[in-house]
Amino acid sequence: MSGCADGVSKESRQIKRMFASIAHRYDLLNRLLSFSLDRRWRRLVVQRLLPSLPSKAVVLDLCTGTGDLALELSHKARVIGCDFCHPMLIVGKEKIKNSELAARVRFVEGDALQLPFPPRSFDAVTIAFGLRNLEDYTSGLREMFRVLRPGGMLVILEFSQPQIPVFKQFYLFYLTWILPKVGQCLSGKVGPYAYLPQSVKEFPDSETLERLIQQIGFTGGEYSLLTGGIVSLHLAQKPAIIPVK
């Protein structure tokens, strides 16, 4: 991480700027480029998390962006959606304006690597398509562990790479050649949709991520591969009793 005076590194600033530049088109592009599968993936997060949530649960949706997962979760819990990109949060706020959900979702501007919340604040932490964008996955996961109450749940939804031979080739072709072009046409920006395939390819595979989650101290880790392995959904728990080291 290349540090600087305000504690936010150059890489993080670039990521923030990049999302700011596409905030107004982000939802539309998500729907188009995923053929609306993104909605189904987020609904699955809620379904998987629900049985573990106490009544009156408070959930932190990290890297919430324009708040799609936060909104999905808010039917079942009170949610804080946290992101460091102001324009993405503004789009999210617009979506709940004048809706009854406004009372159940609060958006907070903050850095996932230095969360502005005390330890043991949340019953669950979710992060959808956000971990890959953190410049230090381990620090991000440590922060998630810190703000979870003992026994709290972590759910990570993230891109993965399919392993089924022909499907894998087809997907990589789409990811490398089609998606950046469509993204560029509709957002008017070259960078963000060229960054997406690169970041997906560089992100650890599901097994490696699972090991990392365990190393941080989470237990009961499990993951499922969705849509032929394009996406993986990881579920883990902060132990109810944390061993003293």
Ligand SMILES: C[S@@+](CC[C@H](N)C(=O)[O-])C[C@H]1O[C@@H](n2cnc3c(N)ncnc32)[C@H](O)[C@@H]1O
């Ligand atoms: C691909 S978007 C995902 C948004 C949303 N979760 C979704 O499912 O559509 C990634 C988001 O992560 C945010 N992000 C990246 N690094 C971050 C950090 N260090 N702290 C907070 N937010 C961050 C970006 O601003 C962006 O809104």
